[in-house]
Amino acid sequence: DVKVTQSSRYLVKRTGEKVFLECVQDMDHENMFWYRQDPGLGLRLIYFSYDVKMKEKGDIPEGYSVSREKKERFSLILESASTNQTSMYLCASSLSLLTGEQYFGPGTRLTVT
């Protein structure tokens, strides 16, 4: 079974803080993704990575950066957290980019106060 784990289930941070969200997958997948899920908006892609040290912007990259130093680990960084970044953050990995079949972690509920 593919396992995607995220470092925290719940996180509360203050406005202006730097926030790190970590994601680890154990299936040797090339591709990893970060999404945010908001009510009525579905899942929106923030960034994805198709190889170590490679990254591509998704639909809503503003205010975020990512890091992929090892194949199994993909980090999402909020350089200066803002209240509009309060959301559910989901990490995913996949073997094939094209087919769209992705394996998701349980999510991190981030609240920025």
Next chain:
Amino acid sequence: DQQVKQNSPSLSVQEGRISILNCDYTNSMFDYFLWYKKYPAEGPTFLISISSIKDKNEDGRFTVFLNKSAKHLSLHIVPSQPGDSAVYFCAASVLEMDSSYKLIFGSGTRLLVRP
């Protein structure tokens, strides 16, 4: 500009009956269409997919239909079971000529299967 739309936020069905979840899209270049299921406090799980060159794919109780002329996708669950109660997201993927990639999700439909 929502390229993938699920116009029904919720659906309630009696156990044993058919559940039909619908999805519309605008981009005729999408390569694959997928359905994901999400339970509360869990990440989405992949359910079933269909290539843009097909019109039907079946896996057990789940069948996905693709109508390209109408740009419409549907998921049929028959018979519906209480354990199917979840939020269902449709999604569409495209790998562009410049190698950029998109997987675009709809806003989700909450299915409730009543015992």
